[in-house]
Amino acid sequence: MSHRPFHWYRYASPQAFYPLAGRMIPWFWALAAIFGVAGLSVGFLIAPGDAQQGEGYRIIFLHVPASWMSMFLYLVMAFWAGLGLAFRFRLSSMMASALAPTGAMFAFLSLWTGALWGKPMWGAWWVWDARLTSELILLFLYLGFIALQAAIDDPRRADQAGAILALVGVVNIPIIYFSVKWWNTLHQGSSLNLARSSMATTMLYGMLLCALACWMYAIAISLMRARRIMLEREKDTLWVRKELGF
Amino acid sequence: MYWNNLSDFLAMGSHGPYVWGCFVVMAAAMILEPALLRRSRKRLLERLRRQYRAEALDGKAARESSGECP
Amino acid sequence: MILAVIARDLRLALRRRADLAAVLFFFVIVVSLFPLGVGPEPERLREIAPGVLWVAALLATLLSLPRLFADDFRDGTLEQLALAPLPLGLTVFAKVLAHWLVCGVPLAVLSPLLGLQFGLSGEALVVLSGALFIGTPALSGIGAIGAALTLGVRGGGVLVSLLILPLYTPVLIFGAGAVDAAVNGIGVEAHLSLLAALTLAGVFFAPWPAAAALRIALE
Numbered sequence: 001m002s003h004r005p006f007h008w009y010r011y012a013s014p015q016a017f018y019p020l021a022g023r024m025i026p027w028f029w030a031l032a033a034i035f036g037v038a039g040l041s042v043g044f045l046i047a048p049g050d051a052q053q054g055e056g057y058r059i060i061f062l063h064v065p066a067s068w069m070s071m072f073l074y075l076v077m078a079f080w081a082g083l084g085l086a087f088r089f090r091l092s093s094m095m096a097s098a099l100a101p102t103g104a105m106f107a108f109l110s111l112w113t114g115a116l117w118g119k120p121m122w123g124a125w126w127v128w129d130a131r132l133t134s135e136l137i138l139l140f141l142y143l144g145f146i147a148l149q150a151a152i153d154d155p156r157r158a159d160q161a162g163a164i165l166a167l168v169g170v171v172n173i174p175i176i177y178f179s180v181k182w183w184n185t186l187h188q189g190s191s192l193n194l195a196r197s198s199m200a201t202t203m204l205y206g207m208l209l210c211a212l213a214c215w216m217y218a219i220a221i222s223l224m225r226a227r228r229i230m231l232e233r234e235k236d237t238l239w240v241r242k243e244l245g246f
Numbered sequence: 247m248y249w250n251n252l253s254d255f256l257a258m259g260s261h262g263p264y265v266w267g268c269f270v271v272m273a274a275a276m277i278l279e280p281a282l283l284r285r286s287r288k289r290l291l292e293r294l295r296r297q298y299r300a301e302a303l304d305g306k307a308a309r310e311s312s313g314e315c316p
Numbered sequence: 317m318i319l320a321v322i323a324r325d326l327r328l329a330l331r332r333r334a335d336l337a338a339v340l341f342f343f344v345i346v347v348s349l350f351p352l353g354v355g356p357e358p359e360r361l362r363e364i365a366p367g368v369l370w371v372a373a374l375l376a377t378l379l380s381l382p383r384l385f386a387d388d389f390r391d392g393t394l395e396q397l398a399l400a401p402l403p404l405g406l407t408v409f410a411k412v413l414a415h416w417l418v419c420g421v422p423l424a425v426l427s428p429l430l431g432l433q434f435g436l437s438g439e440a441l442v443v444l445s446g447a448l449f450i451g452t453p454a455l456s457g458i459g460a461i462g463a464a465l466t467l468g469v470r471g472g473g474v475l476v477s478l479l480i481l482p483l484y485t486p487v488l489i490f491g492a493g494a495v496d497a498a499v500n501g502i503g504v505e506a507h508l509s510l511l512a513a514l515t516l517a518g519v520f521f522a523p524w525p526a527a528a529a530l531r532i533a534l535e
Contacts, residue, residue, distance in 0.1 A: 045247055049259060056261030062268050105275055113268040120264050140482040147478055151469045160532045161465050164525050165479060168461055172483050175514075179486035182510075186493060221280055228287045235294055244291065246298040 014091050014230040015239040021223045028223070032216035039209030047202045056120045060203075063113035065211040066106045067131070069218055070138060071173075073103035077145075078170040081163035091226075093159035094233065096166065097149055098226035102218050104142035110135050130181040137176055141169045155233055317402045318410040325414035328387070335383060340422055343376040347430045358435045365434035366444070366495035367488075373423050373448060374455065374484050378477050380419045381459040384411060385467055385530065398534055408464075408523035408530070412456045420452025436499065443498035443508075451491040451511050454518035458483050461522055464529035487514055 011017045043061030050057040077099040084093030111132065118127045126132070145162055152158035234240050249255040258265045329336060350368045351361055388394040397407050427448050428441040436444065462480035466472045494507035 044255075045249065048248055054261060055259035056264055058258065058265050059268050062272050066272070102279065105279060109272050109275055112271055116264045116268050120261050137482045137485060140478070144479040144482065147475060148465060148469075151466070151471055151475055157532055157535070161529060164461075164529050164532070165465060168483070168525050172486075175486050176482070179489045179510075183489045183493065217276060221283065224280065224283055224287075228283065228290060231287075231294065232290060235297075240294070241298055244295055244298065246295075246302065 012089055012091055014094065014234055015237070017091055018227055018230055018239075018243070021227050025220050025223050028216045028220035032213050032220060034213075035209050035216060036213035039206055039211075039213050042202060042209060043206035047206050048200070053121060056117065059113050059117040061206050061210050063110060063117055064207050065214040066110040066113060067135060068211055069214045070103055070107035070110050070135065070142075072215075073099050073106065073218060074138065074142070074166075074173070075170065077103060078166040081159075081166040085160055085163035085167075090159075090233075091230075093163065094229045095222070095226050096162065097159070098222045098229055099218075100142055100146050100149075101225070102221055104139060104146065106214070106218070107135060107139035107142055111139065128184065130177070130184040133180045133184070134173075134177045137180070138173070141173075145169070317400075318406055321397070321402075321407055321410035322414045322417075325411055326417060329414070329418040335380070336418055336422070339376050339380045339419060340426060342379055343372050343423055343426065344430065346372040346375060348433070351433070361434045362436060362499060365431060365436050365440075366492040366499065368434070369427055369430060369444060369495070370448075370488050370492040373427070373452065374481070374488060376423060377419055377452065377455045377459060378480065379473075380415070381463045381476055381480075382466075382472055384415055384460055384463045386463075386472075389467055389533070394530065395534055398531065404527035404530060405524045408460055408526045409519070412453070412460050412519060412523060412526075415460070416453045416456040420456055421449070424448035424452060436495075440495055440498040443504050444495045447491045447494045447504075447508060447511060450508060450515055451487050454487050454511075454515040455484065457515075457518035457522035458487075460526040461529065464526040464533065467530065467533040487511065487518075490514065 011020055039061065043058055047058070049055050077096045080092045080099070081096035083089055084091075084096060114132050114135070115125050118132075119125050145165055148165055149158045149162045152161055231240055231243070256262055256266070347368060350364065354360060354364065385394060388397065398404050400407070424445050428445050431441045431444050459476075459480055461483075462476040465479065466475050469475065490507045490511040494504045494511060497504045497507055
């Protein structure tokens with residue numbers, strides 16, 4: 001595989017990106033902490049209670065960012081995987097593999113917080129509404145990606161197979177969401193609706209700040225995981241040995 | 247500040263267990279994930295260092311036994 | 317050339333009639349387990365029939381997927397097909413059609429008999445069979461992607477299920493929804509046309525990612 005570093009793609013090689021990522025990670029942790037404190041303060045300390053849902057609505061400050069991140073990370077993962085497949089950028093594929101566990105975690109958290117929100121509001125731990133059901137399928141898509149890559153021993157084949165799966169998944173997600181929505185309106189009507197139609201600005205700010213915090217967190221931890229993947233995969237190269245002091 | 251006292255804050259208008267159940271699990275996940283990752287990285291580094299040391303010793307032994315000039 | 321691939325796959329499948337029979341038996345057994353599990357009340361059985369029959373069809377199709385490429389992979393035919401003048405995507409398309417003829421069509425033909433066990437009316441049985449006819453090509457097409465991705469990989473069968481079942485959900489929703497609508501006397505056209513759209517997309521678009529996955533497996 002060619003190692004010719006192009007002028008612009010200097011950081012496209014793991015060797016160059018590893019130290020760069022290392023320097024960036026602390027900054028993203030700091031940003032995550034700042035946004036997190038700000039968002040949680042707004043959401044839990046400053047924002048008023050809701051007329052219909054009382055204090056329990058505050059779960060949206062956790063549930064909505066988790067949902068957004070789970071969906072956003074899947075798109076980003078598919079993007080990097082696709083780049084890695086099309087141009088054989090090893091680093092892109094490593095980035096995709098690094099994103100998957102975090103995406104799965106956010107999908108799980110979205111389901112957990114969704115369930116704990118549903119119980120006091122609608123009396124059931126699980127409601128088969130369109131968004132939660134689609135979120136569940138998204139979690140399965142993440143787990144499938146992770147399982148497929150874990151089952152294939154050859155890293156290059158794992159990268160490419162995972163990329164195809166991720167791209168097929170991305171194309172399918174709108175289809176799945178639409179069909180689940182259809183199914184939901186057929187069977188239950190739209191009485192169960194976790195989305196909020198109107199929102200006080202304070203609440204909106206709180207949600208956005210928490211979402212930013214999750215985003216910074218996701219970048220920080222994905223970079224950390226990507227660095228670990230780089231060390232593992234490139235362990236026979238000179239730069240990794242030098243990195244470890246040999 | 248919206249709350250009048252700490253007990254109101256913790257009770258969350260009778261929804262306390264649900265709200266704090268979410269908060270605790272989410273916080274735990276976002277602490278555990280980096281912690282587990284750090285531990286996995288440490289173990290990987292130890293494994294690689296051991297491997298490099300072993301290879302260095304093998305190389306040294308091979309050179310000494312064949313009487314090569316280093 | 318496409319016809320040659322289809323003909324060959326059909327001949328091979330007919331030689332292994334036991335495999336085909338096993339898939340159909342699985343379908344029958346799974347469907348028969350449900351009344352044992354939920355009780356024999358006719359009302360309840362009629363309600364759950366569409367879902368049960370469709371899920372059983374999904375699972376039976378999943379069982380038959382590994383054979384789609386594995387045998388050809390093992391004896392080197394797949395490599396030759398990849399090198400043939402016919403684009404690999406079209407070869408996969410042909411294999412998907414053959415797979416549907418051997419797996420999907422028998423399931424669709426058998427389903428009305430099982431539907432009777434659940435007390436479905438004549439009209440519902442027709443819709444059931446028709447929906448399965450329309451929907452099973454999509455199952456074969458999407459399944460081909462899963463089979464190609466996991467070719468020669470550890471834990472192949474279960475892994476394929478994990479990968480493909482989420483992608484099957486739209487087919488399940490519209491397919492079972494059509495039968496459900498027939499049971500409740502509502503119109504089935506919307507469900508069936510959406511199902512047909514999914515099948516067209518599945519059969520004409522799915523072979524290409526599957527072919528890409530096959531090339532990766534063959535490297």
